[in-house]
Amino acid sequence: MIASLAFAVAGLAGLALSLHRHARQAALAPRLAAHPALLRGAGALLLLASLLARTHGADWRIGLVEWIGQAGLCAAAVMLLLTYRPHWLAGVALTALVAALVALML
């Protein structure tokens, strides 16, 4: 479950940072900000990973319902970060990605 949440945060942050308005807000490194398509693709992939982390298993039906709800929750977290602590977003996204990978291994 932690992997699913962390992947969602990382993925949604990637999607947010692919937008010029938010990349500027978060003071994203110009080399990354210059490739919005890359960020969008990475974000989508991580979001898919989040979905798989929740729906692989016997009770995938309930997992699917939960994923849809939690995706909104993680999007709200990204949105609040962008509003109140924009400079933290890239760091939080990276940490979330690492945390997700660690949670997968365990």
Place this chain on the structure above:
Amino acid sequence: MAWLHSWAGLTLGWLMFAIAATGTASVFKAEIGDWMRPELTARADQVDAVVAATGWLRGAAAGSPTWYLTAPDDRTRATMAGFSAKDAQGKAVYRLVALDPVSGRPDGVRATLGGEFFYRFHFELQLPYPWGRMLASSAAMLLLITLISGVITHRRIFTDLFTLRPGKGKRSWLDAHNALGVLALPFHFMIAFTGILTLISLTLPWGGIAAYGADTARFQAEAAPGHVARDATGRPAPLGDVRAMLVDARARFGGGRIGQVSVDNPGDTAAVLRVTRHDGDQLAYAAASVTYDAVSGRLLSAYREARPAQRSFDVLYGLHMGRFSPAFAHWLYFLCGLALTATIATGMVLWSVSRAGDGFGHGLVGRMTAGITGGLALAMPIFFWANRLLPADMAGRADGEVRSVFIAWGVAILFALLRAPRRGWIEIMALAGAAWLFLPLVSALTTGRALPGSLARGDWLFAGFDLTAIALGAIAIAIAVKTRRHRAPAPRRRQRAAA
């Protein structure tokens, strides 16, 4: 399309708000019921509890044509029993009683509707059948139209997905409205659509009428093939071995839990006992049921719904009920429900703020919005205050609790009508915040179970309730403070282009 969104939203916006708010509370109606019956601390196995309950019902509800029992589970300790009884005037009334799971008796447990009050209000609106349900259904249909038109109106929905600009008055209300609406959009669509579906047999009955005409008996039989309907014979016969039937039913569910048990014609030779599987075991609602002859214990039918159309309906119904097992799902429903409630409220506030000072009509709408939304935010904790403060042995106490809700709501509306909209909103929100924040204190003083103790003991029912009350109170106070702090910029006068 923007005008459609405004009109659909405003016509029944207050009602949509009330339905969303009470529906959100209903997510935890089982836990709320337990919190409102603090005397009930015993726990028992489902089968034991239902057997004990039938023992009590044999005496107390002997004349009722049907008994409805909801077995306790991991979310609630009480066995809920519904039956019809004769009141003082000899009229048949439906009574819902919470029974101790060990003794099967209601003694010592304070009379209260518990979470059922929010659940019933959510689709019946305290109005007689069928008007409440029709009105609620209309609100749900308008909500669906509002959601769809809202998405269409919001052209930059993806680029604006993460945008929130606080402290900018009208723009902040709009951002909040959009964010709350869009982030939980799948939930909003799902809950509105499935909500309409739950009442579909009432609002769109013509499919059934076209296919079955007036032959409702055949319609019922084909809709629920596992259902066994028997008329009372009038010959009395004692109830058979309920325990054996329940244990057998549980075995047939393959490790599943018992949800509801109903007994038709109890005490008669034609008594029928039906066990329905717990809703929490799967997505679909009422997925499986087992029926016995209640006198002999003989199995009459064991039914699992497998027909695709009916099962799809059951799944959609189950999605609305949201009773599936993991607690995480319940909290998601609760948070998304709060988001929907707030989306509706911010939408109406936004409409009023955009037209502040525009005349009597707009001023009235602004005042009513403050009164109705803030008023309900205040009335809901008042329900809990009444539960704690009204004496446990008071007659008509359950009605007294419900009356306090509507008195508080009514007073808030009257108050809001007398104040300027913005001031009324701030004051009522602050009062609501205080009502929520002091609720844990009132509860601790009257039950002796305070938050630090609950946390130490791992009493997550009381601790969770107190913490949620504090969080909701904090949010209400924050809204009041933020609204008060923001000073609206002086309205720009429309400048004529220099000639």
